[in-house]
Amino acid sequence: MPEQPATPQRTPADRPATASGPGRVLIVVYAIFAVAATSRAGVQIATRFDEAPVPYSLSAFAAVVYLLATFALARTGTMWWRVALASCSVEMTGVLVVGTLSVFDSAAFPDATVWSNFGMGYLFIPLVLPVIGLLWLRRTRPA
């Protein structure tokens, strides 16, 4: 908005879009995880799904959540903001539930998913990412 007065009033409508400024860094990290999780789940399911159907299905589910979050954050509009909120919330729940289950019942998770052990194999980024995502969505909440 280059033709606004020098000191524009800060209204709710001024809230940044999710795909602007620091949000773009967040989207890149989400995109990296979306690609990584999708590829990993794809290889797991294509080559040895019978070995561990539950964790591999979870990997695929996580992949879908990351893809959806990436896409929704990169779009503008209230509807996509809600989709992003839903996917980040599911992601937060997923990493907490799967993380807890995998710690207490490691036999059920013989092969790692992104969310096993709270994402330890991925430097805990899967645990931190939804927190930052949800904080960013709060900052960019539509009026």
Next chain:
Amino acid sequence: MITGYAIAVSACAAGVAIWAFVLVVLHREPEKPLLMGVGALEALLAVQVVISVVMLIGGGEPGSLLTFLAYLVGSLLVLPLGTVWALAERTRSSTAILGVLCLTVPVLLLRMVEVWGGASA
């Protein structure tokens, strides 16, 4: 794969990443020298792909050929695609994006070395 070369490329990637994050702290948009650094890194990765393909044809047997090839393709795409995204809106955040992209390079190369050495996934 040549592990020594992968380590050298990873070190360069870490260097460019640190450079990018220093520029973020200084509130700078991506400038030509940094973009040239990212370009040089991409060239090093292309050489890494050529080395790997030659060694694969020469009888190299990674733990999973499919996984290895996926990483090979991914390692070539991450910097160009990410840079396009970074430069679509030029702010200090673009510089941070370039730093994040560079950080993925050592991770990809580490995974590739593991798969090349026999890991199956």
